[in-house]
Amino acid sequence: MVGIAVLGAGRIGKIHAASVAANPKAKLIAVADPFPEAVEPLAQSLGTEAMNDCMEAIARPDVDAVVIGTPTDTHVGFLLKAVELGKAVLCEKPIDLDMAKSESAAAEIERVGGRVMLAFNRRFDSTFAEMRRAIDAGRIGDVRQVIISSRDPGLAPPSYIKTSGGIFRDMTIHDLDMARWMLGEEPVLVSAVGARLIDPTLKQYEDYDTAMVLLQTESGRQAHINNCREAVYGYDQRVEVLGATGMLTHDNLRPTTMRVTTAETTDAREPLLNFFLERYAQAYRSEMDAFIDALADDKPMPTTVRDGVLALRLAECAVESVRTGRAVAV
Amino acid sequence: MVGIAVLGAGRIGKIHAASVAANPKAKLIAVADPFPEAVEPLAQSLGTEAMNDCMEAIARPDVDAVVIGTPTDTHVGFLLKAVELGKAVLCEKPIDLDMAKSESAAAEIERVGGRVMLAFNRRFDSTFAEMRRAIDAGRIGDVRQVIISSRDPGLAPPSYIKTSGGIFRDMTIHDLDMARWMLGEEPVLVSAVGARLIDPTLKQYEDYDTAMVLLQTESGRQAHINNCREAVYGYDQRVEVLGATGMLTHDNLRPTTMRVTTAETTDAREPLLNFFLERYAQAYRSEMDAFIDALADDKPMPTTVRDGVLALRLAECAVESVRTGRAVAV
Amino acid sequence: MVGIAVLGAGRIGKIHAASVAANPKAKLIAVADPFPEAVEPLAQSLGTEAMNDCMEAIARPDVDAVVIGTPTDTHVGFLLKAVELGKAVLCEKPIDLDMAKSESAAAEIERVGGRVMLAFNRRFDSTFAEMRRAIDAGRIGDVRQVIISSRDPGLAPPSYIKTSGGIFRDMTIHDLDMARWMLGEEPVLVSAVGARLIDPTLKQYEDYDTAMVLLQTESGRQAHINNCREAVYGYDQRVEVLGATGMLTHDNLRPTTMRVTTAETTDAREPLLNFFLERYAQAYRSEMDAFIDALADDKPMPTTVRDGVLALRLAECAVESVRTGRAVAV
Amino acid sequence: MVGIAVLGAGRIGKIHAASVAANPKAKLIAVADPFPEAVEPLAQSLGTEAMNDCMEAIARPDVDAVVIGTPTDTHVGFLLKAVELGKAVLCEKPIDLDMAKSESAAAEIERVGGRVMLAFNRRFDSTFAEMRRAIDAGRIGDVRQVIISSRDPGLAPPSYIKTSGGIFRDMTIHDLDMARWMLGEEPVLVSAVGARLIDPTLKQYEDYDTAMVLLQTESGRQAHINNCREAVYGYDQRVEVLGATGMLTHDNLRPTTMRVTTAETTDAREPLLNFFLERYAQAYRSEMDAFIDALADDKPMPTTVRDGVLALRLAECAVESVRTGRAVAV
Secondary structure: OEEEEEEOOOHHHHHHHHHHHHOOOEEEEEEEOOOHHHHHHHHHHHOOEEEOOHHHHHHOOOOOEEEEOOOHHHHHHHHHHHHHOOOEEEEOOOOOOOHHHHHHHHHHHHHHOOOEEEOOHHHHOHHHHHHHHHHHOOOOOOEEEEEEEEEOOOOOOHHHHHOOOOHHHHHHHHHHHHHHHHHOOOEEEEEEEEEOOOOHHHHHHOOOOEEEEEEEEOOOOEEEEEEEOOOOOOOEEEEEEEEOOEEEEEOOOOOOOEEEEEOOOEOEEOOOOOOHHHHOHHHHHHHHHHHHHHHHOOOOOOOOHHHHHHHHHHHHHHHHHHHHOEOEEO | OEEEEEEOOOHHHHHHHHHHHHOOOEEEEEEEOOOHHHHHHHHHHHOOEEEOOHHHHHHOOOOOEEEEOOOHHHHHHHHHHHHHOOOEEEEOOOOOOOHHHHHHHHHHHHHHOOOEEEOOHHHHOHHHHHHHHHHHOOOOOOEEEEEEEEEOOOOOOHHHHHOOOOHHHHHHHHHHHHHHHHHOOOEEEEEEEEEOOOOHHHHHHOOOOEEEEEEEEOOOOEEEEEEEOOOOOOOEEEEEEEEOOEEEEEOOOOOOOEEEEEOOOEOEEOOOOOOHHHHOHHHHHHHHHHHHHHHHOOOOOOOOHHHHHHHHHHHHHHHHHHHHOEOEEO | OEEEEEEOOOHHHHHHHHHHHHOOOEEEEEEEOOOHHHHHHHHHHHOOEEEOOHHHHHHOOOOOEEEEOOOHHHHHHHHHHHHHOOOEEEEOOOOOOOHHHHHHHHHHHHHHOOOEEEOOHHHHOHHHHHHHHHHHOOOOOOEEEEEEEEEOOOOOOHHHHHHOOOHHHHHHHHHHHHHHHHHOOOEEEEEEEEEOOOOHHHHHHOOOOEEEEEEEEOOOOEEEEEEEOOOOOOOEEEEEEEEOOEEEEEOOOOOOOEEEEEOOOEOEEOOOOOOHHHHOHHHHHHHHHHHHHHHHOOOOOOOOHHHHHHHHHHHHHHHHHHHHOEOEEO | OEEEEEEOOOHHHHHHHHHHHHOOOEEEEEEEOOOHHHHHHHHHHHOOEEEOOHHHHHHOOOOOEEEEOOOHHHHHHHHHHHHHOOOEEEEOOOOOOOHHHHHHHHHHHHHHOOOEEEOOHHHHOHHHHHHHHHHHOOOOOOEEEEEEEEEOOOOOOHHHHHOOOOHHHHHHHHHHHHHHHHHOOOEEEEEEEEEOOOOHHHHHHOOOOEEEEEEEEOOOOEEEEEEEOOOOOOOEEEEEEEEOOEEEEEOOOOOOOEEEEEOOOEOEEOOOOOOHHHHOHHHHHHHHHHHHHHHHOOOOOOOOHHHHHHHHHHHHHHHHHHHHOEOEEO
C-alpha cells in the first residue's frame, strides 16, 4: 500500500485525489492546500485528512509519494523537497516556465536518482497508448510523419493567458511531448509560425492564439502540430502517424455515438467532449494507476522530468523560431 | 459489333440509349417510341435513327438485340416477339405485374432458349457487386442474415401508385432480388407487414407506404427488408450481410464526401443522392456493358427472366402474408 | 441516504454492489448470497457486510431498498417479500420465465403499489437514452420504423442455453423492450422466424441460434429485430430509428477509437467490446443512479414490472409465431 | 461550338481529348503529337484528325482553342504562339520549371490579354469545389487554418524524378495552389523541411521524398502541407479547413463504399483509389467543361497563368527555405 499526499485542491488536484482514492494499491493520506475552503470539502468527500501546509504533507512519514497539482511556480520547490526526503513524485506539467530553472531541477533530480514522473496525461489515453503499441508492434513500419491537430474549445480568460507562458509553453507543449513520443526520435529542428486571429490584444504578451510547428529528427522523420485557442465544435485532439507500411488515425470523442440524419445533413455526430477534464478523464485515471504501479512494483517511471525538460526546450525553440524567422536547431 | 435498338424514349430509355451509344462494342441502330416528341430529340442527340414502331425496330435485320424500356404492360409482347425473331433482349423489370403472365412468358422464353437479361440494375452497382464477390471469396464465411434497408426519397404521385402494382411488386421487388442474390439460396418462407403512415388514402388501392418483410431459406438463412416510400434525407439503399466469420456493410452515396463541423454538430455529411437515376448511374452503365459483353462473348446472361419470376413470386407471397397474417410458403 | 442490500454475489451482483457503493446518495448496507465464498470477498472489497440469507437482508430495518441479482427462479419470491415489507426493489430481468407467474407477480405488486424497477439496463446506455431524448425533442418527427441488430459474440454453453428459456425469452427480450421504448407505442402484432445455423443440437430444446422478428403497432409503426448467438467481431448492439423528418443511428463501441490503414485495408477499427459487461458498463452505473435518484427524490420508477411483463409477452408471441407460422396478435 | 485541338497524345492528352469529345458544346478538331504511333490510335478512337505538328494544329482556322498536354519544356512555346494567334488555351501545369521564364510568359500573356486557363485540376474536384463554396457561403466563418495531406501511392521512377524539378515544384505545387485557394489570401511566409526517408539516392538531385511546409498570410491565416512520395494505402488526398465558426473535412475516395468486419478488424474500407487519373477522373472532366463553358459564355477563366506563377513562386520559396533554414518571405 503506497501512502500518497495530493498537493493542491484545485481542478487538477481534485481529479488526482479521486484517482488515488479509487486505486486499491494506494492510500490517500492527505490533501494539502493553503486554502481551507478548497481543501476541506475535498478531504471530507474522499474521507481523508485536509492539510494547509504542503511542505508538512510532504514530510509526513506515512507519505511515500506526493502528487503535485499546485500552481506552476511552486512545482520546483515541492519537487526538490520531496526528492530530498526520498519521496516519489507525480508532478503536473510544466516543471517550471523557466527553461534554466527546469533544467537545473531536472539535473538535481537525476543526480540524486529521484523517482519523479511528469504528468503527460495524454500518453495514458487509451487510444494514443494503443497507437504507440501498434507502432511498437510494427503494424505501420518505420514512422515517417506525425500530424497533430490540437485545438482548445475556447480562448482562456486574459488572467490565465497572462501567466501561462504563452501558447507554445502552455498548449503546444503537450503536443510536442506527443510528437516526441510518436516520432520515437528526438527532433533536432523546429520551425514555427504564430498568429493572432482571435484576440489581437495578445500582442501585449507577445503571445498568439493560432500556431503551427514543424519538427524534424536527425534521420528525417517529421512532425507537424497545429494549434488554435478556439474551436467552436469542442476540444479537438487528433494524432496521425504515417509509417512505411501503414498509417494510424483515430476519432475524436463525443458524449455519445449517436448520429442524426435529417433533410439537411446526414450522419451528423455530436460536438466533441468540451475540454481536457472530460476528454482525458480515462487518461488521468490511467496515469495515476501507472504511477502507483511503478511505485508498487518498483518499475521505472513511465515519464520523467527529462521528458518535461525536452518538451519545454522544443517549446522554447518554437518561440525563438517565430521571433527570428529561422528553423531553430534544438 | 452488336446492333442494338432501344425501345422506349422515357427516363429509363434515355439512360439505356446513352449507355449503348457509349459502349465501343455496340452500335445504337435506333431508338423507338410511339411519341415522336420524345424519341426524335433523343435520337438526334445520340446521332441515331428515331422510329415510332417498336415492333418494326425489333424486326430490323441490323438489330441483334433490343432493350425494352417501354411501359410495363408492353413488356411481354415485345419480349416474346424479339425472342421469336432470335433477338437478344435486355428487359426492364418487371416482366409483367401479373404473376401468371410473367410465368408463362418466362416458360416460353426458356423453352425456345431465348437470350433475355432482366434489368436488375442493383446487381451491377460496384459496391453490391463487390460484396457478392467478397462472399464468393469466402471473406465472411457462410451467409446467415441479410438486412436490407430501402427507402424512397418521397412518395410517388397517386397516378404512379395506382398502376404500380403496389409497394411489394413495385418497390420491394428490387430488394427481394437483392435478398435472393446475397442469400445465395432461395427463400421458402415469407412474412410481411404493411402500414400507411404517410398516406392513408392508399387504402383505396390496398396499398401501403411502409413495409417490412422476413424471408427464410430451407437451410435457415434469413433476410429482412424494410421499405418506406419517404425518407426525407434521400434515397436510402443499404445492404448488410452477416456471415459465419464476418460481416459486410457499406455507406450510402452522397454528391461529395464533404463533412461539416460546427458548434451544433460534427462530421455532418450531405443528404444522400436523391433517387435511383443518380444513385445507380454507374450501375445502369455497368448493366448495359454486362449485357453487351454477354452478347459479344457469347456468355450466359448475368440475370434472367427466371430471376424476374422468382422475385415477383416473393412479392406475391409478401402481399398474401400481409392479407392473411400468415408466413407464406413460396 | 438510501440504505441498500444487494442480493446475489455473482457477475451482475458484483456490478450492482459496486455501483451502489460508488453512489454518494446511497449506503451499501450488505451483500447477501448463500455462497460464503462468493459473498465474503465481495463484501470485504467494498467495505460492507456479508450475509448468507437473502430474506434476512431484505428484512433488515436499515435496508430501504434491495437489488435482486440472484438466479431467475428466485426473483419472484424475493420481489414479493420485499414489496410486502415496503422495500423498494431493483430487480434483474426477467421477473420469471413463466408468463403466468410474471403476470401475477406484477399484478400483486401493482395492487399494493410496490416500488419496483425492472433492470432494463440498455435504456440507461448514454447513446440509446440520447436517441430517446432526440425523439422526444421532435428531432426526427413521428417514429415510423425501428431496426434493431443484436448479436452475441459467441454461443453460450449448453448448460446456459438449456435453462435460458430460449433465444426469444433470453436474448430477444432485451430488444423487444428496446423496440417498445423506441416505438413509443405498444406492438399489437408479432411475426418471427428462427433457425439453427450454428448449433443444430439446439433442436432438442426447441431453441434457435438465429432469429428475426417483426412487430407492428396499432397505428402501423413497425420494428424489426435480428438476433444471432454468434458474431465473430464482438457484441453487436445497434438501434436505428426512422422518423417522418429524420433518422437516428449510432456506432458500436470499441476499446479505443484507433483506425489502422495498411496496403490491404483502410480505416479499419478494432473489434467491438466483447460482451454486455463491457459494452454496458456505463449503463449499469447509470441504471443504479437512476434507481437511487428515484428513491431519493420520490420520483416514479423509470422502468416497472409492467415493462417486464410486456416484453415477456412479446417474447411469448414470437415463440408462438415461429411454432405456428402465423403473425400473432399480442 | 468551340473548335478545339489537343496537343500531346500521352496520358493526360488522352484524358483531355476524351473530355473534349464528350462535351456537347465543343468539337474536337484534331489531336496533335510528333509521335504517330501515339496520336493516330487516339484520333481514330475519338473519330478526329491526327496531326504531327502541334504548331500547325494551333494555327488551323477551325481551331478556336488549344489544350496543351505536351512535355513541360514545350509549354511556353505553344502557349505564346497560341495567344499570339488569338487562340484560347487550357495549359497543363507547370507553365515552366523555371521561375523567370514562367513569369515572363505570364507577363506577356497578361499584356496581350490572352485567354489562358492553367490546369489546376483539383479545383474542379466536386468535394474540394463544394468545400470552397461552403466557405464562400459563410458556413465556417473566416478561414484560420488549412491542413493538406497529399501523398503519392509510390515513388516515381528515377527517370521521372530527375527531370521533375524536385518534390516542391512537381508535387507540392498542387497543394500550394490548393492552400492559396482555400486560404482565400496570399501566403507571405513559407517554411519547409525535406527528408529522404525512402530513397537516399535522391541526394544527387538535391531532392526529397518526404516534406512538410508551413505558410502564413499577411493577416495570419496559416496552412500546412505534408507530402510523402509513398503511401502504401494509395493516393492520399486530404484537405481540412478550420474557420472561426466551423471546420470542413472530407473522406478519401475508394473504388466502392464496402466495409468489411471480421474477428480481427471492423468496418475496414478498401485501399484508396490508386493515383491521380482515377482519383481525379471527375475533376478532369469538370475542368474541361469549365474551360469550354468559359469560352462558350465568354466568362473569365476559372484559373489563370498568374495562379501558375504564384504557386511556382511558393514552391521556389519552399526550396529556398529547406536550403537556408529560414522562413522565406514571398
